[in-house]
Amino acid sequence: MKRLFLSPLCCLLLLCLGCGTRGASRSLFHMDTFLKLDCYGTNAEAALDACQAEIVRLEALFSATLEGSDISRLNRASGEAVEVDADTAQLLRRAREMSILTGGAFHPAVGSLVDAWGFLTDAPAVPAEAKLQKLLPLPSAQAIQIDGTRITLDSAARLDLGGIAKGYCSERLCNIAREYGIESALFTLGGNVEAVGSRPDGSPWRVGVRDPEDAEGIVGVIELVDRAAVTSGGYQRYFEQDGTRYHHILDPETGYPANSGLRSVTVIAESGTDADALSTAFFVLGMDAAVALMRSAALDCDAVFILSDGSIRCTEDARFTANAGKDCRTISNS
Numbered sequence: 001m002k003r004l005f006l007s008p009l010c011c012l013l014l015l016c017l018g019c020g021t022r023g024a025s026r027s028l029f030h031m032d033t034f035l036k037l038d039c040y041g042t043n044a045e046a047a048l049d050a051c052q053a054e055i056v057r058l059e060a061l062f063s064a065t066l067e068g069s070d071i072s073r074l075n076r077a078s079g080e081a082v083e084v085d086a087d088t089a090q091l092l093r094r095a096r097e098m099s100i101l102t103g104g105a106f107h108p109a110v111g112s113l114v115d116a117w118g119f120l121t122d123a124p125a126v127p128a129e130a131k132l133q134k135l136l137p138l139p140s141a142q143a144i145q146i147d148g149t150r151i152t153l154d155s156a157a158r159l160d161l162g163g164i165a166k167g168y169c170s171e172r173l174c175n176i177a178r179e180y181g182i183e184s185a186l187f188t189l190g191g192n193v194e195a196v197g198s199r200p201d202g203s204p205w206r207v208g209v210r211d212p213e214d215a216e217g218i219v220g221v222i223e224l225v226d227r228a229a230v231t232s233g234g235y236q237r238y239f240e241q242d243g244t245r246y247h248h249i250l251d252p253e254t255g256y257p258a259n260s261g262l263r264s265v266t267v268i269a270e271s272g273t274d275a276d277a278l279s280t281a282f283f284v285l286g287m288d289a290a291v292a293l294m295r296s297a298a299l300d301c302d303a304v305f306i307l308s309d310g311s312i313r314c315t316e317d318a319r320f321t322a323n324a325g326k327d328c329r330t331i332s333n334s
């Protein structure tokens with residue numbers, strides 16, 4: 001029995017919305033996930049109209065499955081240069097940087113592996129070992145050549161920006177909200193949350209970190225002001241075959257779902273794009289290598305790790321409070 005499971009609720013759960021101030025809220029489904037947009041201030045409705053239009057526009061550019069998207073066109077270009085939207089070029093630039101920074105743990109050319117596993121189809125299945133080995137090693141980030149908005153992708157490379165596109169989108173939504181004069185907003189795109197300012201009453205936004213073992217529960221709360229918190233977890237999307245669970249975050253070195261001793265990792269950073277790419281990379285790397293990278297590259301981010309045994313480790317400035325009774329320890333990120 002194979003079953004692709006998509007958590008119906010986001011893994012970062014919004015706990016309390018401010019009340020009293022004029023606000024607007026929308027629930028949508030895009031980018032294969034549930035979205036919630038909350039905006040406060042006099043321009044809230046107009047800001048949300050602009051945000052909704054931007055989500056539709058970015059999805060049409062970044063999707064690996066929509067016919068005619070920039071990413072689909074690049075994947076079919078057989079090594080020919082393709083003219084893309086300025087946002088696609090910018091996202092590819094950031095994706096390439098993050099891939100280099102993380103030693104390829106975050107890998108934008110993971111598309112051939114995602115296809116082999118059928119993760120974007122209704123019938124994912126474990127591919128034959130020989131099929132996977134043929135795809136490895138994946139073409140490096142250098143397979144993406146960027147000259148302004150003219151992109152050339154090596155013919156063997158297949159892009160999949162599922163590990164970074166939602167973060168780029170939430171960052172854009174925050175910028176749009178700010179352009180509309182909004183000082184308080186929260187954008188939730190599946191496991192990605194990004195905040196403009198704080199709640200309307202001035203207190204920090206509070207987002208719950210989903211308990212990987214309990215779809216309804218949380219293990220603790222992160223306080224967020226003008227930052228993004230992005231979770232990657234093996235429990236979010238997976239299928240089962242012959243009693244084994246296979247999740248959607250792939251180790252680009254082995255071609256198999258990452259197995260690094262984590263149930264989930266949440267990255268908190270100023271940029272939603274960085275937080276998204278890093279959460280995927282950290283999930284692949286595991287906690288020790290992730291913390292080593294945070295220190296060696298002096299990354300301006302924090303993280304909350306949920307280990308295989310359910311215990312929690314968070315970095316000093318994560319502003320995370322675990323539920324009572326949880327085994328949660330703090331680690332230094334410098």
Ligand code: ADP
Pocket residue numbers: 105106107108110114119160161162163164166190191192231232233236237248249250251252276279280284
């Ligand atoms: P989600 O998309 O569920 O929020 P992630 O941000 O961790 O979670 O992204 C996982 C998605 O990214 C996968 O569905 C796939 O499209 C893509 N992906 C899988 N493995 C990698 C990887 N090692 N590097 C970059 N992208 C990946």
Ligand code: MG
Pocket residue numbers: 162163164230232275276277278279280281
């Ligand atoms: Mg990610």
